[in-house]
Amino acid sequence: MYDALAPVAYGASIGVLRDPDHAAEVTQEVMVEVWQTAARFDAARGSARTWVATLARRRAVDRVRSEQSRRDRDQRDTDLRNGESARDVVAEDVERSLEGSAVRRCIEGLTPTQREAVVVAYYGGLTYREVAEQIGAALPTVKSRIRDGLIRLRDCLGVARHV
Amino acid sequence: MSDRSDGGTRGDAQGDARDLLPGYALHALDDLERRSVDRLLESDADARRALDEYHEVVASFTVDTEPPAGLRASVLDRVRNTPQVSSTSAPSGSSGTVESSSAAAVPPADGPAAGGGGDIVDLSARRRTRRWGVALTAVAAAAAVAVPTTIAVQATAERDRLREQSEIVSEMLVDPDASILRGTVEGGGQASVLVADDDMFFRADDLPEPAPGRAYQLWVVAEDGSVSSAGVLSVRDGETASLIQGVEGIGMAVTVEPEAGSEQPTTDPVVVLGA
Numbered sequence: 001m002y003d004a005l006a007p008v009a010y011g012a013s014i015g016v017l018r019d020p021d022h023a024a025e026v027t028q029e030v031m032v033e034v035w036q037t038a039a040r041f042d043a044a045r046g047s048a049r050t051w052v053a054t055l056a057r058r059r060a061v062d063r064v065r066s067e068q069s070r071r072d073r074d075q076r077d078t079d080l081r082n083g084e085s086a087r088d089v090v091a092e093d094v095e096r097s098l099e100g101s102a103v104r105r106c107i108e109g110l111t112p113t114q115r116e117a118v119v120v121a122y123y124g125g126l127t128y129r130e131v132a133e134q135i136g137a138a139l140p141t142v143k144s145r146i147r148d149g150l151i152r153l154r155d156c157l158g159v160a161r162h163v
Numbered sequence: 164m165s166d167r168s169d170g171g172t173r174g175d176a177q178g179d180a181r182d183l184l185p186g187y188a189l190h191a192l193d194d195l196e197r198r199s200v201d202r203l204l205e206s207d208a209d210a211r212r213a214l215d216e217y218h219e220v221v222a223s224f225t226v227d228t229e230p231p232a233g234l235r236a237s238v239l240d241r242v243r244n245t246p247q248v249s250s251t252s253a254p255s256g257s258s259g260t261v262e263s264s265s266a267a268a269v270p271p272a273d274g275p276a277a278g279g280g281g282d283i284v285d286l287s288a289r290r291r292t293r294r295w296g297v298a299l300t301a302v303a304a305a306a307a308v309a310v311p312t313t314i315a316v317q318a319t320a321e322r323d324r325l326r327e328q329s330e331i332v333s334e335m336l337v338d339p340d341a342s343i344l345r346g347t348v349e350g351g352g353q354a355s356v357l358v359a360d361d362d363m364f365f366r367a368d369d370l371p372e373p374a375p376g377r378a379y380q381l382w383v384v385a386e387d388g389s390v391s392s393a394g395v396l397s398v399r400d401g402e403t404a405s406l407i408q409g410v411e412g413i414g415m416a417v418t419v420e421p422e423a424g425s426e427q428p429t430t431d432p433v434v435v436l437g438a
Contacts, residue, residue, distance in 0.1 A: 002235055010230035012222070020231065027230050031238045045215045046222075053222035054188075061190045102223040121191045122224055128191050143182060150185040150220050159219045 005052045006031055012056035016064060016125045026063060030056045061125035106156035114149035117142055177203055181210060188217035332357070332364050332406060344414060344436040352401065354434045356415045365393070365415055366404040367434075373398075373419055380420040381405055382428060383412035384437055390416065395424040413437050 009030040013023035034041075034052055041051055098104045107115060121131050132142040180203040186192045187200045203210050341359035348354050354367035365381055373379060381393040393415070396403040414437015418428040 002238060006230050006234065006238070007227040008225055010234075011228035012225040014228055015225065024231050024234050027234060028238050028241065032241050035242045045211075046219055049225075050219045050222040053225040054218050057221065057225075058190050098224075098226075100226045103220070106223075121186075121189050122221070126191060127193055128186050128196075129193065131191065143186065146189065146191070147182060147185045150188070150217055153220045153223070154216050157220060157223055159216045159223075 002031060005034060005048060008049050008052045009034075009056040012053040013060040015123060016057060016060040022063060023060070026056060026059045029059055064125040102157065103153060106153050109156055110149050110152055113137075114145045114152065117145035118149040118153070121146055177207075181213075184210060184214050185217050188214060188221045346434045346436050348417065349433040354417065354436060356436045358412075361409050361411060363393075363407045363410060363412060363415060364404070365407065365436075366402070367396075367417070368402045370398055370401045370403065372401075376422050377419050378422045378424065379403070379417050379433075380424050380428070381407075382416045382418065382432075383407060383410050384414040384416055384435070385411065386413050390428060392424065392426070395420070395422070 006027055009027040010023055013026040013030070014020065017023045017026065030052065033055060041048065098107060107119075110118065116135055117131060117137075120126060120134055121128070124131070124134065126134065128139060128142055128146070131146070132139045135142070137145075176199065180199045183192055183196050183200050187197065192200065200210075204214065341357055343355060343357050345353065345355040348367060348370060350371055352367055352370040354365070356366075357364040363383065367379075370379065379396040379398060381396050382390040383393050384390050391410075393405060393407045393410075396405060396417070414435065416428070416432040416435045416437075418425075418430045418432050420429060
């Protein structure tokens, strides 16, 4: 279990956190959670890989957010702009991160605006509202870009569940 | 299927929540939005299915990355001191991908096991021993890795059979009543057997090649001490795995036999797993 799934947890964590120490801590938490709750895992609802990636990303994003609010508290308005730019998603980072991911080919099929919204939300660990602020678009626009983007990715990836 | 605009303009709470499913999968919602989706998921199987799909899309962004080497030991160390949560304590309709509530409120899993397997006295006694749980992780690791690897090198019919087998093993792995027996093989190698209900999944690795004309044969050991053949093991690169279903055994053993196998063991076992 560890050998098969820890690289998934670590990969999902570092995609968001970009810090090996934080990612290792999240991976450890996730693997313990996987162990604890393995009996609840329902294979009919998705692969173990998806399950672990979901848990890991959720924890990683929570960690980004709590770090962010801690920084905000500490620095208040002194260096807010730096705090924001630290979470900016650099295009080259994304290109590099996507190397080897299943979604790489399908990302090309998105419109530039869909792609931007999805990528910023994914790698930045941002909420809809924060995505809207970062890319300078209205909230409903961001919501529909992300929704349509994920739908297009879903169709491209051939993710469809027949029950 | 380009830019859809249904749902967004519907204005009713359910439609709004449905629109938030992609954001839910991305973990990009605020608390209020997330709660509205949680309510939708409770009552709507279609929404749960859609969410499962979005989770899969989001997971496809993940690039598997080898974690730092030291992490394995610390994870296994923590797991050793962590009880598992039984599936029955999960709220109905939830799954791992939706729910990740704390395990703290869940009672320890050593109460009476629900249903099945009560007639195999020895195993149910062993189930209460926490250390088997630890070993389960190790075998889960082995099975998760070993089964698909084997699939990759098999012919189609064999592949289908193995795929089915790996699904059964996956189910066994998440069975809270599963237990695991391990041992060292005389002459080299390690063996383990995962036992869940009436199924046994045996695997071994680092096995030396048997002498020419000889083979490893697997045996199921019954409660009264009698043994019955579970077949000759085919070993590839020192590895072998075998799923035996519908047996009431308390353990397994391996002997070295003539290539064609024997009715009953003719040599002393190289490994015995069980009581």
